[in-house]
Amino acid sequence: MSQWLTLVARNVLRQRLRTSLTLVGLIVAILAFGVLQTVVKTWYAGVDGAVPSRLLTRNAVSFALPLPKSYQKRIAAVEGVRRVTHLSWFGGVYKDSKNFFPQFAIDAASYLDMFPEILVPDEVRRAFLHERRGAIVGRKLAKRYGFKPGDVIQLRGTIYPGNWEFLICGVFDGRDPKTDTSQLFFRWDYLNETLRVRSKAQADQVGVFAVDVAGLDSVADVSQAIDQVFRNSLAETLTETERAFQIGFVKQTEAILISIRVVSFVVIFIILAVMANTMAMTARERLREYATLKAIGFSPGHVARLILGESILIASVGGAVGIGLTPPVAAHLAELSATLFPTLIVSANTVMLQALAAVVVGILAAVLPMRRAARVSIVNGLRALG
Amino acid sequence: MTVLHLSEARTGEEVLIALSDVSKSYRRGAQIVPVLSGLTFDIRRKEFLALMGPSGSGKSTMLNLIAGIDSPDQGSIKVGGEDITLLPEAELADWRAANVGFIFQFYNLMPVLTALENVELPLTLTDLGRRERRDRAQLALSLVGLSDRVKHLPSELSGGQQQRVAIARAIVTDPTVLVADEPTGDLDRQSAKEVLEIMQRLNRDMGKTIVMVTHDHRAAAHAKRIMSLEKGDLSYLVEQRLE
Ligand SMILES: Nc1ncnc2c1ncn2[C@@H]1O[C@H](COP(=O)(O)OP(=O)(O)O)[C@@H](O)[C@H]1O
Numbered sequence: 315m316s317q318w319l320t321l322v323a324r325n326v327l328r329q330r331l332r333t334s335l336t337l338v339g340l341i342v343a344i345l346a347f348g349v350l351q352t353v354v355k356t357w358y359a360g361v362d363g364a365v366p367s368r369l370l371t372r373n374a375v376s377f378a379l380p381l382p383k384s385y386q387k388r389i390a391a392v393e394g395v396r397r398v399t400h401l402s403w404f405g406g407v408y409k410d411s412k413n414f415f416p417q418f419a420i421d422a423a424s425y426l427d428m429f430p431e432i433l434v435p436d437e438v439r440r441a442f443l444h445e446r447r448g449a450i451v452g453r454k455l456a457k458r459y460g461f462k463p464g465d466v467i468q469l470r471g472t473i474y475p476g477n478w479e480f481l482i483c484g485v486f487d488g489r490d491p492k493t494d495t496s497q498l499f500f501r502w503d504y505l506n507e508t509l510r511v512r513s514k515a516q517a518d519q520v521g522v523f524a525v526d527v528a529g530l531d532s533v534a535d536v537s538q539a540i541d542q543v544f545r546n547s548l549a550e551t552l553t554e555t556e557r558a559f560q561i562g563f564v565k566q567t568e569a570i571l572i573s574i575r576v577v578s579f580v581v582i583f584i585i586l587a588v589m590a591n592t593m594a595m596t597a598r599e600r601l602r603e604y605a606t607l608k609a610i611g612f613s614p615g616h617v618a619r620l621i622l623g624e625s626i627l628i629a630s631v632g633g634a635v636g637i638g639l640t641p642p643v644a645a646h647l648a649e650l651s652a653t654l655f656p657t658l659i660v661s662a663n664t665v666m667l668q669a670l671a672a673v674v675v676g677i678l679a680a681v682l683p684m685r686r687a688a689r690v691s692i693v694n695g696l697r698a699l700g
Numbered sequence: 701m702t703v704l705h706l707s708e709a710r711t712g713e714e715v716l717i718a719l720s721d722v723s724k725s726y727r728r729g730a731q732i733v734p735v736l737s738g739l740t741f742d743i744r745r746k747e748f749l750a751l752m753g754p755s756g757s758g759k760s761t762m763l764n765l766i767a768g769i770d771s772p773d774q775g776s777i778k779v780g781g782e783d784i785t786l787l788p789e790a791e792l793a794d795w796r797a798a799n800v801g802f803i804f805q806f807y808n809l810m811p812v813l814t815a816l817e818n819v820e821l822p823l824t825l826t827d828l829g830r831r832e833r834r835d836r837a838q839l840a841l842s843l844v845g846l847s848d849r850v851k852h853l854p855s856e857l858s859g860g861q862q863q864r865v866a867i868a869r870a871i872v873t874d875p876t877v878l879v880a881d882e883p884t885g886d887l888d889r890q891s892a893k894e895v896l897e898i899m900q901r902l903n904r905d906m907g908k909t910i911v912m913v914t915h916d917h918r919a920a921a922h923a924k925r926i927m928s929l930e931k932g933d934l935s936y937l938v939e940q941r942l943e
């Protein structure tokens with residue numbers, strides 16, 4: 315056993331350049347695979363983070379169309395509804411249109427109560443509730459643009475006309491890593507009062523109502539009951555769970571996600587081909603050694619395990635380094651992507667997939683060389699040039 | 701097929717290896733090339749046999765058959781009474797591990813293992829402990845005069861030294877027979893002489909049975925008996941000399 319390991323380990327180090335190049339390829343492949351998997355997972359993260367007892371009520375025709383603010387009271391009156399709040403997509407531009415980040419107009423008090431994943435220090439909350447033009451920004455957003463409490467920032471409206479000024483009251487954190495802290499929240503009452511002056515037709519409307527349901531069992535009934543209230547009205551509603559809402563949102567980008575998934579597996583397939591070629595070359599050069607081993611009594615299985623061990627060792631080292639590099643690279647990518655990905659956290663599941671991919675590559679790459687080395691007759695192997 | 705002057709009982713030792721009516725041919729594409737045909741002869745225990753003959757006459761083929769790394773198309777090869785042609789692949793491998801020591805023209809050492817590790821290698825197939833293996837490998841290396849080279853890799857040794865390591869590897873399991881295919885074919889005259897003297901000593905002092913293929917008369921002169929494989933229509937054996 316120890317002799318076997320010695321042979322495997324030293325054989326790996328024999329063609330240093332070839333082994334190094336293969337290793338680099340493996341590292342890059344396992345890294346790319348991990349990062350791409352993480353990107354896909356993160357895209358679905360909103361779906362995973364959805365709270366099952368929260369419903370979202372939107373305009374039945376489209377995400378983009380608003381609902382009258384007056385619906386809030388009527389929703390609150392539906393049996394089984396505990397709390398209702400609302401949020402409206404603002405879609406403003408900060409300085410330059412490439413500076414994209416989500417901004418929502420909210421009913422500050424009720425929203426922060428219903429979304430406990432948004433962690434706001436008490437004094438920030440007090441300031442926010444006090445200051446009509448106030449806004450709170452997520453940790454990541456604040457870091458990216460250097461927003462500090464007391465700053466006054468200006469957003470140019472795209473949906474709502476004109477320039478809008480906000481006073482930064484403070485920074486919020488996410489309760490868990492999945493919480494998006496690249497957003498800005500400001501007060502809907504400020505939006506609405508301004509609209510009454512600037513753009514009356516857009517006033518007294520909100521984007522989406524968020525509904526907190528008393529019991530999990532009644533979620534389905536409540537969502538039907540809400541939509542029933544507004545049937546045949548001017549703006550019919552569609553109420554679904556936060557999860558279903560997120561899925562609907564992610565569905566729009568599904569083709570991209572599928573492509574990314576496919577690419578991540580193609581990368582693994584390519585490195586498998588590279589690795590198989592390396593192992594085939596290596597085994598071919600050592601046919602005489604394998605024949606010698608067989609002559610002195612080693613079984614074909616012994617010889618095959620030498621090749622398998624070597625292949626798995628290379629794949630494991632490459633895989634381990636690739637896995638180790640994935641979190642920092644993903645984090646860096648999240649930084650670069652600004653607010654597109656709030657965070658890129660590599661899940662345990664992804665790490666397992668990476669490890670599995672590396673081991674499978676190691677095993678599959680060895681299959682043909684193993685068969686060849688095990689099957690070549692001793693006499694022919696001894697005649698091979700070494 | 702003819703066998704001439706098969707020498708009987710010079711030493712009084714029992715027959716160790718008995719080939720009877722052994723034939724072997726190779727297929728080259730659609731063509732069948734006969735190499736050995738109906739060969740019958742004996743090798744006795746403690747013999748040092750040199751097998752000579754022109755290139756292509758089938759010397760290596762015959763040695764490979766005796767060593768159990770190739771199988772005849774026909775005939776039986778008995779070693780110590782056991783017909784090795786009847787052994788299935790896996791058992792034949794075990795049989796070789798226990799009974800045959802190989803010495804090759806190009807040494808065939810594992811380039812990544814030191815001299816000591818190379819010699820130890822066949823012992824890893826036995827159930828000897830680590831210490832015991834080390835000790836035996838050391839002993840084998842000292843028998844070929846390489847006690848001071850145990851930590852060297854093959855690439856750090858001369859051809860003659862590498863062949864001596866190979867001899868140590870061949871004898872470390874104390875096999876029934878040593879087979880050597882052109883063991884001096886790649887060596888200068890001085891190294892060849894050293895190697896042959898070691899083999900002679902192994903035969904004379906330790907009673908090792910050796911079958912050596914060579915086309916070099918100087919090498920063959922170290923053996924106790926020389927046979928020639930001549931190639932007419934078919935190969936046949938000629939007894940050349942009795943000691
Ligand atoms: N594996 C093989 N396949 C085809 N022909 C072979 C093979 N091995 C040996 N031969 C042929 O058999 C003949 C005898 O070969 P060999 O035993 O190596 O001769 P020698 O060792 O006496 O030079 C040669 O003609 C050689 O070409």
Ligand SMILES: [Mg+2]
Nearest residue numbers: 759760761881
């Ligand atoms: Mg030959």
